[in-house]
Amino acid sequence: MQTKRSTYRHRWLPYLLLAPQLAITLVFFIWPASQAVKSSFERTDAFGFKTTFVGLSNYARVLADPGYLNALGRTAIFAVSVTVLSMGVALLLAVCVNRVIKSARFYTTLLVWPYAVAPVVAGVLWWFLFNPTIGLLPHLLDWFGINWNHRVSGTQAMILITIAAAWKQISYNFLFFLAGLQSVPHSLIEAAAIDGATPFKRFWTIVFPLLSPTTFFLMIININYVMFDTFGVIDATTAGGPGTATMTLVYKVYTDGVAGLNIGSSSAQSVILMGIVILLTFIQFRYVERRVNY
Amino acid sequence: MASITLEGLKKTYAGDVQAVKGVDLAIKDGEFVVLVGPSGCGKSTLLRMVAGLETISDGTLKIGDRVVNDLEPAERDIAMVFQNYALYPHMTVYNNLAYGLKNRGFKKPEIEERVRHAARMLEIEEFLTRKPRQLSGGQRQRVAMGRALVREPAAFLFDEPLSNLDAKLRVQMRVEIKQLQRRLKTTSLYVTHDQLEAMTLGDRLVVLNAGQIEQVGTPMEIYARPASMFVASFIGSPAMNMVPVEYLATRSTESLLDDLPAGTDVVGIRPDDMHLTPPSTPHLVVESTLALFEAAGAESHLYVRLSESDQPTVIRVSGQPPVREGETLRLYVAREALHPFDSASGKRTGG
Amino acid sequence: MVENRRFLNVLTHLVLIIGVLVVAFPVYVAFIASTHEAGAFVRGVIPLTPGDHFWATYSQMLGSGWQVAGAPPVWLMLANSTIMALAIAFGKITISILSAFAIVYFRFRFRLLAFWIIFITLMLPVEVRIIPTYAVVANLGMLNSYAGLTLPLIASATATFLFRQFFMTVPEELMEASRVDGAGPMKFFKDILLPVSITNIAALFVIMFIYGWVQYLWPLLVTTQEDFYTIVLGIKRLMASSDRVPAWNLIMATVTLAMVPPVMVVLLMQKLFVKGLTETEK
Numbered sequence: 001m002q003t004k005r006s007t008y009r010h011r012w013l014p015y016l017l018l019a020p021q022l023a024i025t026l027v028f029f030i031w032p033a034s035q036a037v038k039s040s041f042e043r044t045d046a047f048g049f050k051t052t053f054v055g056l057s058n059y060a061r062v063l064a065d066p067g068y069l070n071a072l073g074r075t076a077i078f079a080v081s082v083t084v085l086s087m088g089v090a091l092l093l094a095v096c097v098n099r100v101i102k103s104a105r106f107y108t109t110l111l112v113w114p115y116a117v118a119p120v121v122a123g124v125l126w127w128f129l130f131n132p133t134i135g136l137l138p139h140l141l142d143w144f145g146i147n148w149n150h151r152v153s154g155t156q157a158m159i160l161i162t163i164a165a166a167w168k169q170i171s172y173n174f175l176f177f178l179a180g181l182q183s184v185p186h187s188l189i190e191a192a193a194i195d196g197a198t199p200f201k202r203f204w205t206i207v208f209p210l211l212s213p214t215t216f217f218l219m220i221i222n223i224n225y226v227m228f229d230t231f232g233v234i235d236a237t238t239a240g241g242p243g244t245a246t247m248t249l250v251y252k253v254y255t256d257g258v259a260g261l262n263i264g265s266s267s268a269q270s271v272i273l274m275g276i277v278i279l280l281t282f283i284q285f286r287y288v289e290r291r292v293n294y
Numbered sequence: 295m296a297s298i299t300l301e302g303l304k305k306t307y308a309g310d311v312q313a314v315k316g317v318d319l320a321i322k323d324g325e326f327v328v329l330v331g332p333s334g335c336g337k338s339t340l341l342r343m344v345a346g347l348e349t350i351s352d353g354t355l356k357i358g359d360r361v362v363n364d365l366e367p368a369e370r371d372i373a374m375v376f377q378n379y380a381l382y383p384h385m386t387v388y389n390n391l392a393y394g395l396k397n398r399g400f401k402k403p404e405i406e407e408r409v410r411h412a413a414r415m416l417e418i419e420e421f422l423t424r425k426p427r428q429l430s431g432g433q434r435q436r437v438a439m440g441r442a443l444v445r446e447p448a449a450f451l452f453d454e455p456l457s458n459l460d461a462k463l464r465v466q467m468r469v470e471i472k473q474l475q476r477r478l479k480t481t482s483l484y485v486t487h488d489q490l491e492a493m494t495l496g497d498r499l500v501v502l503n504a505g506q507i508e509q510v511g512t513p514m515e516i517y518a519r520p521a522s523m524f525v526a527s528f529i530g531s532p533a534m535n536m537v538p539v540e541y542l543a544t545r546s547t548e549s550l551l552d553d554l555p556a557g558t559d560v561v562g563i564r565p566d567d568m569h570l571t572p573p574s575t576p577h578l579v580v581e582s583t584l585a586l587f588e589a590a591g592a593e594s595h596l597y598v599r600l601s602e603s604d605q606p607t608v609i610r611v612s613g614q615p616p617v618r619e620g621e622t623l624r625l626y627v628a629r630e631a632l633h634p635f636d637s638a639s640g641k642r643t644g645g
Numbered sequence: 646m647v648e649n650r651r652f653l654n655v656l657t658h659l660v661l662i663i664g665v666l667v668v669a670f671p672v673y674v675a676f677i678a679s680t681h682e683a684g685a686f687v688r689g690v691i692p693l694t695p696g697d698h699f700w701a702t703y704s705q706m707l708g709s710g711w712q713v714a715g716a717p718p719v720w721l722m723l724a725n726s727t728i729m730a731l732a733i734a735f736g737k738i739t740i741s742i743l744s745a746f747a748i749v750y751f752r753f754r755f756r757l758l759a760f761w762i763i764f765i766t767l768m769l770p771v772e773v774r775i776i777p778t779y780a781v782v783a784n785l786g787m788l789n790s791y792a793g794l795t796l797p798l799i800a801s802a803t804a805t806f807l808f809r810q811f812f813m814t815v816p817e818e819l820m821e822a823s824r825v826d827g828a829g830p831m832k833f834f835k836d837i838l839l840p841v842s843i844t845n846i847a848a849l850f851v852i853m854f855i856y857g858w859v860q861y862l863w864p865l866l867v868t869t870q871e872d873f874y875t876i877v878l879g880i881k882r883l884m885a886s887s888d889r890v891p892a893w894n895l896i897m898a899t900v901t902l903a904m905v906p907p908v909m910v911v912l913l914m915q916k917l918f919v920k921g922l923t924e925t926e927k
Contacts, residue, residue: 032777116907118859368827380818394826
């Protein structure tokens, strides 16, 4: 890994400079993570007195648990829906803003602020709008003969958290798509126009392919976001319910570990999650270089 | 003021890459020495070793009588002018000049006086309150010089300081640097890849090639008696023509070549030494065809092909001779204008 | 381009206006709700026009809070959120810039190892190590403290990488010139490197402030005393009690107040925010 061409020589200063970050990393990251790995191989009895090594049985139990497998499938559906919805809307808005030169900054300002809204708050906002008794949207849906009650219907609960999670992520995706669009060389678009391509055709044949690195990068980031940062959205709106209809992997780690105090199972779940994050990070870093090429 | 002495200086990078392979050099107090060579020859590394920015793998470096191998740059009493100027972008010109003095604990009035003095000398007084980005390239170059000047160091080190300037400014700054150094008499070590800059600036030149010294001498010594084919082709423009002795022997008075030192198989002839009219001294005659004629104002360049040879050859003559492309030309070369070389070793023959 | 431009332009603006409205709509409804009295929600549907209880609602929430729900006054929670967000932003930047400085400007043993340890934090978000991290914080006696709230969140590989990347683009000669000028490493850091990095620091500060402000899961775990509630956490507590007493106006006032500081930061420092966002995530 690179340094500067010439570097300082100092016996202890670099270690001192690194000490704060390394100390925090070791105490609050590496140590807890290794504890999670350790306790994923152990079982503690009901009173918390005795801990025994049980090998892979926690994993075996987690992976055989239909509740866990359902949560896995649900998380996948949730991730895909949020990613598609928020990226789709964001791309549409970014393409529009990229067309209006004069008012681009004005619209950007009006579109980016939800980034600063906490996931919990996003959840509360949509939960309020969809409130079965006084909410505005169930009222409107009633006209179409749809009876909205996400406290009863698992599907409706899923739709609610998807909308809330996607809403918050639009601003982020929008900014990256806009940056991507602005870096498409203008000469390419002009060349396509001279070749007689219509604006829609130009978009799909020239611009969109050039955006693919951005799109790919955002997909990874969005999946990461849905898996981990939507805890607040879910906790504020459905708390995993009705039943386990909106129980995602992270939410399940929390309920099993904090509420259910099943440390062994929760740890095994944590380790599986780490595996997923490592995979996502790896994919992201593998493809970052391609992204830079544009 | 101090001398700088390099004894067997070596730089070895990880993986056994030798950038500098043992350099001996004594720079006298007040002397202006130019390190010149193609890129990658180790000249910048050598300068940075003198500055203390690169560690010395082997050998001894003295500034004055002090061995400074392990001293920090700041303790070596040197000042450096960088190729990209390295001005602190967030500081005013005044503070750029004053920073080194402040760090050395100079008192405010003294700093003020030295900065003003240097600014006056370099004619940058009116820019003292500006930031570097508000200055032109030439002005930044002066500030960079000023930063070296205020310190009144034992030696100036210049790392290709003019290469970011346009051609006209480069000539102007070259003259100013020379005059400044004459006035201050500060020992200076100057790195460049531009042979013209080297010739015009240096009291002495050090021609480097592949981490080793090829030749040391005054510009005219080196021009008149290049020690190797490398120096011969590097110093002087257009480069010296190299002609096999065999080729000349078949078409000239052989006796003229008899007294060439033993081992000579190539002779170098400067473009200025090939004439269209015979000189009065003993000379060789070669036939050639004019391939391209290039008029460059006061002088002309003639690109010719020697008869029955592929050897591309350049001739420089003053004015514009009445020649046509495609014409056969007779070239006259005085015997004393031949530089004898041994192509196997690349060295000049006959000592 | 000869195609029907006017039609496209109108369509573009139409899409954008609808987009802006849809994005803003939930916030508008929440704000309107906060200007009504509690009784306005008893019958029918959420009102869509402002009420006249703006001052009453906000002065109550900012002042005494909503005692019944067991939540502290909003000003206290806002103060806690501000402290937490500032501490996280400041802490992250401090430790990251120092370690990036060490990694870029020094050569030393274990340099690569240090880099990898920092890199690993990327793969361990709080959410995957909830329980053991909680145990560590509890063992250190840092539950219900600002240290417990912030320290486990301030190690950031992202910020370290950003600074590393930026330092690599700072011309080599600046450091060399300062060395010749007699500045040691820390003097160079303070006099040259920090001033040169100031825009990057500010951009990162904006992003990290927001990161700290929106934290939820971690405060939920380590704070049990109301005195340490952050505003985001407070909202959840208010909601938990709202099944019994639906004081929507009070909840929505809190929601509005929770959004104001970070949204203002984004809007006022849009340029820095965009720079910070698009550059940190590369």
